[in-house]
Amino acid sequence: MADNTSRDTRGFHELSLDERLTTARDGTAWFARHLAQISDADLDVPSALAGWTRKHVVAHVGYNAAALCNLVAWADTGVETPMYPSFEERNTEIEEGATLPAAALRNLFDHTAARLDEGWRHLPADRWSHEVRTMQGRTVPASETAWLRTREVWIHTVDLGSGASFAEFPEPVLVDLFDDVLSGWRRNGDGAELRLMPAGEPVTDVDPAFVGARTEVSGSLAAVVGWMCGRSTDGITTAEGVTPPRWI
Known part of the structure; x- marks a missing residue:
């Protein structure tokens, strides 16, 4: 990851x-x-x-x-x-x-x-x-x-x-999907304010250099990846109305 x-x-x-x-x-x-x-x-x-x-x-x-x-x-x-x-x-x-x-x-x-x-x-x-x-x-x-x-x-x-559901994905798939989506956002300059907080994992800021209030997105790794892929909000805690950018 x-x-x-x-x-x-x-x-x-x-x-x-x-x-x-x-x-x-x-x-x-x-x-x-x-x-x-x-x-x-x-x-x-x-x-x-x-x-x-x-x-x-x-x-x-x-x-x-x-x-x-x-x-x-x-x-x-x-x-x-x-x-x-x-x-x-x-x-x-x-x-x-x-x-x-x-x-x-x-x-x-x-x-x-x-x-x-x-x-x-x-x-x-x-x-x-x-x-x-x-x-x-x-x-x-x-x-x-x-x-x-x-x-x-x-x-x-x-x-x-x-x-x-994403909860059924093998963990290696979840890990690399996280990286794939994150790389896409960074490449496109999207989601700079997002702070991703999958349970049990290190916090990841989409843009570490972003100056301003961070929007936190937390949940299990499967829940966060499902949200990042634009598929699900189940198990996600974040501010109301926050949606993920496109990634591919």
């Missing part, structure tokens, strides 16, 4: 590659279990994400796996293969995917998840360090696809609105 030099629990990126891939697969399985509990008719109801139905969430998670397959292929072959042609085409793909019949969407999720897992299993050891580029323009090693997938499947399981 950022600003923490005494933490015993490892963050996601401190795990071995095999452990990181297992965490991504566990998240995919968790998403699949929640998806299986939702009837076809209930896929059309609004998700926990404003403006998206559950079908949008499933389409996005399915197409995300396909996009990450592109990065794995890029690392494997050396031929540049972007995740998506553009943000516009990505958004259009999700909107069109949300119109698919329920059975087709379920198949999309299963098929693309299996393709990604196969790509990971067959990627040679010396290609995991090959650099690829994320949709946000970051240059990262191919091993980062494990984190990109982990982040998607664990968070979007909550977005299905079927009872999943």
